Amino acid sequence: MKFTIQKDRLVESVQSVLKAVSSRTTIPILTGIKIEASTEGISLTGSDSDISIESFIPCIEEENENVTIHQAGSIVLQARFFSEIVRKLPMSIVEIEVQNQHETIIRSGKAEFSLNGLDASEYPLLPQLEEHHGFQIPTDLLKNMIRQTVFAVSTSETRPILTGVNWKIGNNELFCTATDSHRLAYRKAALELRDEESYNVVIPGKSLTELSKILDDSRELVDIVVTDTQVLFKTKNILFFSRLLDGTYPDTSRLIPQESNTDFIVNTKEFLQAIDRASLLAREGRNNVVKLSANPDKIVEISSNSPEIGKVIESVVSESFDGEELNISFSPKYMLDALKVLEGTEIHISFSGPMRPFLIRTPNDESIVQLILPVRTY
């Protein structure tokens, strides 16, 4: 294998595939990045066996020459060293050449590295998915749907299925749901499906978080291919594979209250900042809760109390109020997480009692719902 390549393109691709490489793997070859040179270009692969990322650099792209292949071939290089080395190379062109015994020479200007490579034939093969099963979604919408749900997955392995986000696809709609059983985030969007396909899968939260870091904010379509055990996200030059979680996702639809006794609308930023201030003392308290009192005078009072440190009380004027007076306590972290992903200057909160889950939404927008279970303190 021997090729020359634009350093910037190589650095960018290495950064992408590096997101799948874990230093804590039990399979030594997975601490490396696989490099393959073919007549079309260079492909780099990183994997931790849960996530695999392949980034392709075509020889010619938009009339720019990225890569010149002198000899096809492949090698696996230690990911950590290879990524640091290419980033620090002195010139804009890099030459990479495999010599005997997998010894790999990396040249740029007057710097010459020689790294001990590994045999690429020992690197695990990526899953082969049948690409006629799948659908498309714009990159920016996909990123938003991930951001608005993935924070609510469980971080505990007690119920592994809850560490993933449930994706239900059917009837030209995509429903994403995440819950850690104390709060729930729900987002839906219209899709154009190619046929009568329907899927119900659970994608690990970690995979979606890493995917999101690689995606840009363009409107370009991402191809998504779903099988029983794997999901593949395909952009122009990147293949992102993730395994799916085994098991049945709980039915969360009955958790979402259909009626409410108390509803108010407040300015998102004012309310968020008040909760943020109250959380300063809440996290020292025994329960880590803030209290909220709302009444028909349109005053929403937020308070928190930590016997050792002190207390805080603050009021926000609601823009509208309907229903009964209410006193409720909840985790300020869950509330802040939910508020941060809702768009719009106003939010609508609907309660159906001090011990019932409550809903946080953007007024007149049914596509996203955040739900929080209160904490019993009264």
Next chain:
Amino acid sequence: MKFTIQKDRLVESVQSVLKAVSSRTTIPILTGIKIEASTEGISLTGSDSDISIESFIPCIEEENENVTIHQAGSIVLQARFFSEIVRKLPMSIVEIEVQNQHETIIRSGKAEFSLNGLDASEYPLLPQLEEHHGFQIPTDLLKNMIRQTVFAVSTSETRPILTGVNWKIGNNELFCTATDSHRLAYRKAALELRDEESYNVVIPGKSLTELSKILDDSRELVDIVVTDTQVLFKTKNILFFSRLLDGTYPDTSRLIPQESNTDFIVNTKEFLQAIDRASLLAREGRNNVVKLSANPDKIVEISSNSPEIGKVIESVVSESFDGEELNISFSPKYMLDALKVLEGTEIHISFSGPMRPFLIRTPNDESIVQLILPVRTY
């Protein structure tokens, strides 16, 4: 105590004094910030008993009203909470009021915090220094002298005196020296001393690092007062006290070679980047060293070798070379630290043999010297 204050000024002062507050102190009241309101303004104090910082906010400054005092007094508030609270307050004006039992109310807009304060009379007093002993130095020069020496102090408590920087003041000069016994940094500057004063003190490296963070890059003069056990740095609104280290600083003058056998001048940036690349493999090696070979052909070769990972070799063309061929090994970290604080596009390195300390300087600048002890590998 009761006053109103501009939030921005309060936040800035709290950030300054917070640098002296440690959460790991064994004296509980030192986890707090002392606030004193007098007719002139507000002073805030933080201390970990090694470093004490007092920041003063005058009522009127450049015709702006910073503070309105309603009632003089003092209180100590938990530093961590107080700093986070003031940063997050909603309005640009803050009111602080001590009520009975040290309960302190912080109001801003519709937010009201109530914190449990501590009795300010239990807070340790700052040292009283006689201010007629001392000298002055421009802020930007002081910052530079700290930056160019403090990185070389020892981080090990084996010889506590080496954790500080030696300041020798006399004959209208200030000499700063730091060494961890593997490398040494030396910087001098001309001073205008008020009389025939001379001092020889050791200031903890940590104190100088924290001081440096508080200083701006202005040319305003800093007043420095030195006693047997304390040093005080005085800017317009800040008093920064540090204790001095006990003991005698070693005589380092005999360490610095007066003659050399091999001298070369190279471009600083090229040389630094070559060392940086070589260090990528060096730190995995047994010795963590890079090798340097210089010869009369003006080629400086830098190399490093880690049997498991690979090797690197690179050459830099020197701009001038005098003396004998040389092969030497050293820690790339020490070299990078030294190169980063030297100013100018070129550096001059002088060797007096493969096992003798070598000097790194800016050509034609005697004010700053960096010295590194080589590592035996040949």
